[in-house]
Amino acid sequence: MDKLIHGIAADATVRVMAAVTTETVREAVRRHQTSPTVSAALGRMLTGTLLLGSSLKEFDRLTVKIESEGAVEGIVAEAVSDGTVRGYVKNSIAELPLKENGKFDVSGIIGKGMFYVIRESGFDLGLHREPYVGTVPITSGEIAEDFAYYLAKSEQIPSAVMLGVLLQPEDPYVTCAGGVMIQMLPTANENVAVMIEDTILHAPQLTTAIKEGATPEDLLKMTLGIIDYEILGEKDVRFECNCSFDRAVQLISSLGHAEVKSMLEEDKGAKMTCGFCNELYTLDENDLRKMLETERV
Numbered sequence: 001m002d003k004l005i006h007g008i009a010a011d012a013t014v015r016v017m018a019a020v021t022t023e024t025v026r027e028a029v030r031r032h033q034t035s036p037t038v039s040a041a042l043g044r045m046l047t048g049t050l051l052l053g054s055s056l057k058e059f060d061r062l063t064v065k066i067e068s069e070g071a072v073e074g075i076v077a078e079a080v081s082d083g084t085v086r087g088y089v090k091n092s093i094a095e096l097p098l099k100e101n102g103k104f105d106v107s108g109i110i111g112k113g114m115f116y117v118i119r120e121s122g123f124d125l126g127l128h129r130e131p132y133v134g135t136v137p138i139t140s141g142e143i144a145e146d147f148a149y150y151l152a153k154s155e156q157i158p159s160a161v162m163l164g165v166l167l168q169p170e171d172p173y174v175t176c177a178g179g180v181m182i183q184m185l186p187t188a189n190e191n192v193a194v195m196i197e198d199t200i201l202h203a204p205q206l207t208t209a210i211k212e213g214a215t216p217e218d219l220l221k222m223t224l225g226i227i228d229y230e231i232l233g234e235k236d237v238r239f240e241c242n243c244s245f246d247r248a249v250q251l252i253s254s255l256g257h258a259e260v261k262s263m264l265e266e267d268k269g270a271k272m273t274c275g276f277c278n279e280l281y282t283l284d285e286n287d288l289r290k291m292l293e294t295e296r297v
């Protein structure tokens with residue numbers, strides 16, 4: 001099971017989060033059948049969103065969204081407090097050759113665009129409070145740097161963010177994935193920032209460590225070096241969508257009586273695919289007839 005931890009470091013002047021998200025990214029890639037470069041991009045987005053949402057409370061929802069001019073067009077990831085995350089890419093088969101250094105050209109498929117962070121609370125309770133929306137332009141397109149840029153610019157929190165997805169040609173296609181986020185609070189000492197930067201510079205690659213079995217806490221230690229830390233919470237994380245057959249029925253009935261009637265008479269049924277998780281829902285003639293008879297539409 002994938003895990004996410006969060007805590008504090010350097011006498012509570014630094015907030016820290018770390019996660020291993022291998023299974024989560026595997027499930028996202030399996031569902032959306034993404035190209036290699038898109039898999040890396042989506043995996044980093046899902047991991048970054050889980051890290052940023054590590055202290056979400058019940059009924060909170062965090063959405064991180066990229067809208068861009070590159071081939072990928074857009075990526076959305078949404079996390080809630082129970083550790084579940086879901087997400088999708090507009091063009092899941094966008095692809096570019098590897099960069100000269102052998103890495104995926106994630107910034108290439110993203111291109112210029114905007115990075116959005118949307119924080120909502122109580123939505124599922126029917127409380128339609130105005131969401132908090134923060135926006136910055138995409139500066140790097142490598143995603144980890146974009147999370148860091150967003151935190152610094154929009155929330156005034158200087159941060160270090162590392163997100164990694166390692167792929168291999170054979171099954172399981174996603175070898176491992178994970179990430180670390182370090183947020184410097186206003187009370188943080190400049191020396192601590194320098195020490196962390198230096199430790200990160202000399203640390204082994206994140207995905208190499210995860211591949212060798214590193215836990216989220218190992219990833220934190222790798223990043224913090226000799227700086228003291230305290231873990232405040234740990235939770236299981238996974239890719240999971242809140243769609244269901246009932247929601248599909250609701251959505252189709254919202255199209256109106258005439259539309260449902262024509263689906264019944266002409267198509268003898270209806271199909272609906274959830275954009276977030278690619279789950280296909282099939283409604284047969286009976287389902288549609290029931291909808292019309294019970295005057296749900």
Ligand code: ZN
Nearest residue numbers: 241243274277
């Ligand atoms: Zn779904």
